[in-house]
Amino acid sequence: VKENTTQFPPKLVQLLDGFKASKALFVSSKLKIFDLLKEKGAMTSVDVANQVKASTCGTERLLDACAALGLLDKTHQGYSNADLANLYLVSDSESSLHDFILHCNDRLWPLYTHLELAVKEGTSQNHCTFGKKGEDLFQDFYYQNTEMKQRFMSAMHSIAKVTARDVASAFDLSQFRTVCDLGGCTGALAYELTEIYPEMKVTVFDLPAVITNAPSFRPSRQNTAQVSLSSGDFFKDNLPEAELYILSRVLHDWCEEKIHTLLSKLSAVCKPGSALLVAETVLDEKQIRPVRAVLQSLTMTEGKQRSGSEYQQLLEKHGFTSVQIKITGNLIDVILSFKEVSTH
Ligand code: SAM
Structure with missing residues (x-):
């Protein structure tokens, strides 16, 4: 035509x-x-x-x-x-995206103004945007002062509030009584899970700087006794015991080596029959949809967005099988896999 x-x-x-x-x-x-x-x-x-x-x-x-x-x-x-x-x-509605919008303005907008350099050099321009060099996006940049940390947590919380229901209900998780949300930030997903599964106990595990601040995001209306907070570094410290581990919007941030460290560690602590739930935007096999995930890749962090088959391979490589993928139609999709039952 x-x-x-x-x-x-x-x-x-x-x-x-x-x-x-x-x-x-x-x-x-x-x-x-x-x-x-x-x-x-x-x-x-x-x-x-x-x-x-x-x-x-x-x-x-x-x-x-x-x-x-x-x-x-x-x-x-x-x-x-x-x-x-x-x-x-508006900033005070149940589904407010206000803090995420400010995060886009204050953090992502400056980052994307350096896109040309980022593409030429093949690296993130965090040092141009935040005025210093660093290796860990969270500890070196987002959590460098209380105000930035609060704003980043609020931004994560506002996305989680409008996606948590779809993530929590993508699969029937009623068989799991103990759950650990690694990098669970403000606990938004944890509280949603306990609303759906009244028998479930969820531990939110995140860096100490985040866990100190997490209680201010606790919902007032709910029975919050089912959710506990635990601080640590998921690359270095022991992980809380759980039947189901969650990594929500964590894997896309890290390089292959760090992901290998984390998934190997998880695979070692998971008992057969226990499971791992990964929540991420899943790319189509051509790696060009959804557009927002492809554009997000231009932040040029060490991590990357993955397609369904790439997530499956990654999980199977670390001993997680029976991989099921649910495209939710919301911002975030869900991948459930089970720790392989050893045949030895
Ligand atoms: N899971 C939340 C969600 O889906 O809204 C937050 C996702 S946010 C992109 C990544 C989270 O991983 C942050 O809360 C961050 O503090 C946490 N995190 C980063 N490095 C970590 C580490 N070494 N140990 C534990 N948590 C970490």
Whole structure:
């Protein structure tokens, strides 16, 4: 089919404007415009500008951009939140993505401005973005001060809150009474698991700096006695005993050597019949879908995104068999495997 070259291709228009739209969302979130409109209802641009202490002309353009993007409604009474904004963009809703949006603005945006260099050198540009060299993304960068740590944990928590239900219910896990979520961060998945499985006890295992902060993310409404927190380094320290281990959004961060260390260790502590649940975005076999995972790879960390068959191979190499993969339709997919029963 011959392309109509007298029209600017819509797909390219979208790509050319994509970064402007992202930044409009980020800045509106940073200025807490969605929180303000939720609290006050419809407002004029002048009133919003006064409240957020920004220029009237700049605020008006930003509000119009948000209305154009479907984040705000614009009527003769002024601007108000669209349903999407009330659900996901205000900072205090159950499914708020506010902290993840700030993480995208403060951490990922600067990282992606160095993409050209990252591609040329084949390495992550964390040192350009964070102003120092380091080997461990978490201990050397994200947790270098309390404010950054809090923001990173909040960002992880906001993604986990909107994915945990699908991850926790992808397979029937009722046979497992003791579970350990390695790199479990704020415990969002652990609390979701205990909602679904009232008999389950879940240990959230993470670095000491994270575990110190984790209690502030504990949900108030729930029976939290089923969840315990344990601190340590999963590469170096002994792991808590469990019938089911979870690695949620952990494997994609690390190089092959570190993954080998971690999975060998897990394989050694797992008794036959116990299991490993990996939660990651699973790539298609061509490695080009879903787009968001392919774009995420451009952070150029030492880790990588994998397809279903690559996860299967990796797990089988470390003695985990009967691999089942569930594409959830949410941001994160789930892979369940069982520790091989030794035939010796
Ligand atoms: N599992 C959570 C989720 O799915 O939302 C958090 C994923 S986050 C990308 C990776 C987690 O691994 C962080 O909470 C981080 O602190 C933890 N982590 C990194 N290195 C670790 C280590 N050496 N030992 C234990 N946890 C570690």
